[in-house]
Amino acid sequence: MTIDEQGLRRQVEEFLAAHDPATTERLEFLRARYDAGLAWVHFPEGHGGLGLPQAWQPAVDALFEAVGAPDNGRKTNGIGLGMAAPTILRFGTEEQKQRLLRPLWTGEEVWCQLFSEPGAGSDLAALGTRAVREDGDGDWIVNGQKVWTSGAHNARFAILVARTNPDLPKHQGITYFLADMTDPGVEVRPLRQITGEAEFNEVFLTDVRIPDSMRLGEVGQGWAVANATLSNERVAIGGSAVRENGMIGVVAQTWRDRPELRTPELHDRLLRLWVEAEVSRLTGQRVRQKLAQGQPGAEGAALKVTFARIAQQLSGLELEMLGEDGLRYSDWTLVRPDHVDFTGRDAGYRYLRAKGNSIEGGTSEILRNIMAERVLGLPSEPRVDKDVPWKDLAK
């Protein structure tokens, strides 16, 4: 029998009646919620869900939030929840799902992503981290260097792509693994950014051992699996449901609070950006309405390009608006935050951090290529390396 939205609400209420969030121990509560299928209702039964539409999840979360139920660490395990979990669900074996999904959801095990490399950024498929199978059928031995890994210093597991066959063209010789970050061959070094802090890491892999049971998907199928992961990355970014959310809210508030900073030129720029932020919010809503109707599209790429540009322009405007105060910076000390906050800290931080918005998760230039080719149907970029064995590529 299928459950309707009313029935789902009743199920949450019954769960809460049986597990009082005020008296139940945090982990016990989260595990019970997972086992009741109320973690992510669109996942199948037995894996934290009930096989219901994903669109019903926010209502469930709201019911739990309303009674002050424990948080499963959405901010600190974004990679795990948003990227690793849907990929494991789609490509994982039953054993992998049973072992990994529950502690991932409860936040007991944080995940990170070992994709980008110093020599493989936008051209991720050129990656050079090697995975070689010991004795032909034993464990995989991994060597290489990964970069831009957020949360690596807190992570228990990583999703990893590595080259298993250098004799094939670059897209074909890649395999996807689930790596144990506690392996002695994993070295995590903070990667200090222009803000002074290190929310990302460099990860050096030296003879890291991965059992074949922790391979995700077939050998050589890693590019397709990685693409499934990446398609989950951009969906998360989009227009807010609420007006003046994010960077525009911060800057508009500064304008309201500090009348002495106002000039006609700043006013004009602020209003232009206010309009753009509002239109971007509406565009995000429209894209979500299209997705809810099952209309496909690469518009997620468009939303991200716009989001990055507006955030950068607004945070730059805010510094100018602040004038003398804009010359000061809160703190250059190297800290390692456990989550990212685009609008947190001070105006100087916001300005510098926003520079990453047009780079992380696909540069705006790559996203424009995607728009031009997949939405407008314009000719593809010439790809001279597409059919060349990876080992013969210029590096």
Add this chain to the structure above:
Amino acid sequence: MNLLYTEVEDDLRATVRKLLAGRCDATAVTALYDGDRSVVDVLWKALAGELGLAGLLVPEERGGAGATAAEAAVVLEELGRAAAPVPFLTSAVIATLVLCESEGPLLGELASGEKTAALLVPLSTAPHTPLPVIQAADGRLTGTVTSVAGAIEADVLLVVADGAVHAVSAADAEITPVVSLDMTRQLADVRLAGAAGELVVADAEMAVRDALSAGAALLASEQVGVAQWCLETTVAYLKERKQFGRAVGGFQAIKHRLADLAIGVESATAAARYAAATLAAGDADAAVASNVAQAYVSDLAVLAAEEAVQLHAGIGMTWEHPAHLYLKRAKADQIALGTAGAHRARLAELVDLPAPR
């Protein structure tokens, strides 16, 4: 708020598009610039009468179709796509909305397409700016209003004087057509010299402001139509056009410009749909939505037309290619009912981002 199109709207769009494809080709529209206005009457009769679009926004009990702003917006998108030279915005939207609370037969006559009307203001009038001054004495109206859209096609002029709206027969006014930047919405200077007026709306202020604001909100959909035509036509051309042995649309400098334009057109569509949807629902956010739509979409449509000319290059500069029809329409639409800057200034008041003192 639904920002997508309903099935009813899709059907309406298909009907309007089909009619325009048959009776509003680019050659006939270009001829307007050489003084041949023959396309206007035939097309307007077909749209207003055959399709009943003149009465789209008029309640059924007053002889109209009782549709909402969301449907009128779809019609305007199509009129924009075709650069259609008809007085839909001026008569079936603005003049009709001025009269929507009025008694008397005029509203019904507009709904049936029997008569066409125009509000006597310069096309550049923003909804919140002062209206032209017309003297009223003993029921006689005197004054001059320049750059009026829809006046050439109008049987009736709606004249604001003494705080009320008066209907004046076009035959009693001196209407001088103006050589206009956009001949698809040709303007006229109108002189009233003691013309007889019939009072149709006693309290003009609210009726006229609301009608202009709704007109501005819906003009955004016409501008979206203009922008969509420019984007689609340019993309199609650049897939065909070859230089250096390659399709020009394959060069990354071009692809990125078109991607940015596509992002802009998607954004403009969202802004225009929201303005139409809030208007249709009588939502409290309609005023903000109208200003946001005009502030964003009117500049975007001009950008789309300018990009169309540049990316078509040589052929885009010719009289023969229709790109110029859209550039002229887009530039005139940008000024129509207030520039983007005027709408931003109004928005600053509405959303509490005060100007420096």
